[in-house]
Amino acid sequence: MHNVFCVVALFALMPATHATAESGKPIVVAHRGASAYAPENTLAAFNLAWKLGADAAEGDFHLTADGQIVCCHDETTERTAGRRLVIAESTLQSLRSLDVGTWKHKKFRGERIETLSDVLATVPAGKLFYVELKGGPEVIPSLVDAITKSDPRADRVRVIAFDIEVVRAAKHALPSHEAYWLSSLHRDDNGRRPRGYDAPEAGFPNTLSDKDLRRIHPRLFACKRRQMLANVSKRRHSQAGMLAG
Secondary structure: OOOOEEEEEEEEOOOOOOHHHOOOOOEEEEEOOOOOOOOOOOHHHHHHHHHHOOOEEEEEEEEOOOOOEEEOOOOEOHHHHOOOOEHHHOOHHHHHOOOOOOOOOHHHOOOOOOEHHHHHOOOOOOOEEEEEEOOOHHHHHHHHHHHHOOOOOHHHEEEEEOOHHHHHHHHHHOOOOOEEEEEEOOOOOOOOOOOOOOOOOOOOOOOOOHHHHHHHOHHHOOOOOEEEEEEOOOOOOOEEEEEEO
């Protein structure tokens, strides 16, 4: 299996309200762009994902010291740039001075840390983009500014985060956009899964067997990480999904 895409399998618990879920089929989501072949979270990775035919892409976003939202998975730039800057303590200008492509291959030399607006500008018509927010609710005003000025329609840009308060704040600020909470499928020491979202548990076991993964979608079979995508949009219990990648 090529480690390019993660897959979001959307299971309708009630009649689906999203165009991509109406068929009940999984959609192919490029995790951090086509990150097996291009440096993650760069324009090169996202543009390649669209070229390869992904239905959607996902990127990770942090708030900078000067209130910009930039695309990077880690809290610092050390892993992808070879120089350690803390994103929350750095300006956009200083972050943009870094090369975040060469670590992957010399042909990607010159790839820069991009803003959310830059990334959303790559999304073709009919495609989806999942904005994974890192950090806390302080990112929301900048998120609203970037998304409302972007070209993709509201139903094509979806917000996801591991912090439930961030998801709630995003949904409140952007009611026309879907907002999802990411949570582990694994149970705690008392056998419980984390709660705090509106969607019920989707009936998955603590871990998924090979048979489960094949049933959901063949491309999920070899995935090692399994996470819940629980919908916290306007309609209670409207939909639940699973993100693996």
